[in-house]
Amino acid sequence: MxxxxxxxxxxxxxxxxxxxxxxxxxxxxxxxxxxxxDLVLNNDLTSRSHAMLQDSGGGLFYISDLGxxxxxxxxxxxxxxPVILRPGDQIRIGYxxxxxxxxxxxxxxxxxxxxxxxxxxxxxxxxxxxxLVADIRDFTVLSQRIxxxxxxxxxxxxxxxxxxxxxxQGAWAQKYIGDAVMAVWIHKRSEPDPxxxxxxxxxxxKLSQIAAGLQTQFGLEWPVSFxxxxxxxxxxVGNAGSIAFADYTALGETVNRAFRLESSTREIFRxxxxxxxxxxxxxxxxxxxxxxxxVTVQLKGYDEPVMAxxxxxxxxxxxxxxxxxx
Numbered sequence: 001m002x003x004x005x006x007x008x009x010x011x012x013x014x015x016x017x018x019x020x021x022x023x024x025x026x027x028x029x030x031x032x033x034x035x036x037x038d039l040v041l042n043n044d045l046t047s048r049s050h051a052m053l054q055d056s057g058g059g060l061f062y063i064s065d066l067g068x069x070x071x072x073x074x075x076x077x078x079x080x081x082p083v084i085l086r087p088g089d090q091i092r093i094g095y096x097x098x099x100x101x102x103x104x105x106x107x108x109x110x111x112x113x114x115x116x117x118x119x120x121x122x123x124x125x126x127x128x129x130x131x132l133v134a135d136i137r138d139f140t141v142l143s144q145r146i147x148x149x150x151x152x153x154x155x156x157x158x159x160x161x162x163x164x165x166x167x168x169q170g171a172w173a174q175k176y177i178g179d180a181v182m183a184v185w186i187h188k189r190s191e192p193d194p195x196x197x198x199x200x201x202x203x204x205x206k207l208s209q210i211a212a213g214l215q216t217q218f219g220l221e222w223p224v225s226f227x228x229x230x231x232x233x234x235x236x237v238g239n240a241g242s243i244a245f246a247d248y249t250a251l252g253e254t255v256n257r258a259f260r261l262e263s264s265t266r267e268i269f270r271x272x273x274x275x276x277x278x279x280x281x282x283x284x285x286x287x288x289x290x291x292x293x294x295v296t297v298q299l300k301g302y303d304e305p306v307m308a309x310x311x312x313x314x315x316x317x318x319x320x321x322x323x324x325x326x
Contacts, residue, residue: 008061010039010053010091010098021098023061028127029053030186031093032066036170036196038188045070045094049172053085059106061085066172070094127237128187129250130200130278131258132171134162134207134228137266139179145221154218155179161210169203170196172237173249181207182258184250186237194285197278198323204228204272205316229261231275260299261308268295270310279309286323291315 008023021039023029030037032050041050047068056062062082065072073092074083085091091098136142136158143151162181166174171183183203185196207228214224233254261273274282274292282288292309299306311319 007059007104008055008100008102011101012096012098014096023053023055025059026055032068034170036188041094041096043094043096046096048167048170050093059102059104061100061102063091068093126234127250128190128192128233129172129235129237129254130185130187130192130197130230130232131235131250131255132166132183132185132200132204132228132230133180133258133262134204134226135180135262136211136224136226138225142220142222142224150218154214154220154224157217158210158214158224162207165206165210166203169199169206171203175249180259180262182255184237184255191284192232192281194323197282197285198320200230201316201320201323204230205313205320208271208313208316225271227262227265227271227273229258229265229273229275230278231255231258231261232278232281233257233275256301257299257306260301261297264297264299264308265310268297268310270295271313272311272315273297273308274311276307276309282323288319288322291319291322 007025010021010023012019012021021029029039030049030052031039031041032048033041033043033046034048037049047066047070049066050068051072052064052066054062054064061084063072063074063079063085064082065079071078073079074085075090085100085102087100087102089100091100136155142154146154159176159181163174166181166183170185172186173184175182185200187193187196207226211224211226214220215222231254233252235250235252235254237250257275261275265271265273270293273295279288279292292311292315295308295310296305297308
């Protein structure tokens with residue numbers, strides 16, 4: 001029985017054993033310390049989500065650093081923007097070195113030159129994601145009640161602790177937009193692993209606990225509350241940046257709907273709203289309908305009302321417990 005050699009692959013020596021890691025056409029290879037990656041490197045110089053290789057089409061493969069602490073190196077140079085790989089290129093991530101191989105003939109004459117990497121780069125691929133959006137409510141009112149210095153401390157503490165909590169729960173990327181935070185989880189398959197969805201719920205619970213603690217921490221007269229939304233679907237994920245600034249993000253209707261769902265929580269007077277697809281994936285893993293109420297909401301920018309599912313933050317602990325036991 002013959003085997004077909006991969007068109008492109010990484011090769012590395014692991015303690016005297018040479019291993020190959022195939023790169024699928026049109027696919028993405030995530031590299032990092034977390035076991036959620038396709039290629040797991042268990043060393044202290046590797047970040048949880050460290051780097052990503054992807055086929056940009058036409059047989060060209062790019063490597064991008066995902067904002068890692070210790071960097072990704074190609075032929076000895078640290079990269080901070082997507083770089084086209086050529087056969088024989090040496091990649092170093094943490095302590096581990098890889099060699100890039102490509103068996104199919106590729107025309108690199110149309111590829112970007114090194115100088116092109118100084119300009120804006122846009123490298124995206126389609127992935128199934130879950131988006132969490134959390135927004136501090138009545139932030140404007142809060143800013144009128146306390147001085148600017150304390151407001152800065154409150155917001156800084158929330159976002160700082162939120163970043164740690166979301167990273168611990170395996171979020172691929174985070175964005176902070178005004179008084180809102182967006183976190184993205186990338187799923188490896190066409191249906192989320194229940195453990196990934198559990199991490200999203202646990203991340204939201206942690207955010208609610210962080211917000212609840214701000215009143216005591218800063219001696220505020222009123223508690224800090226927030227609304228949140230979770231939505232699952234396909235989106236374009238990757239880097240839109242330059243050699244000086246890499247911006248790893250997700251774009252598309254899935255992300256837009258998550259923000260619109262979060263805004264709807266004010267109108268339905270609930271803390272959390274989840275999209276239809278997230279609800280469907282969750283119910284396949286555990287019975288959740290006793291915690292969520294179906295609601296019809298009119299989202300800004302949408303012609304027709306959409307179905308969503310609403311809950312309060314108090315429902316999160318029993319929901320997570322039910323999810324964990326299922």
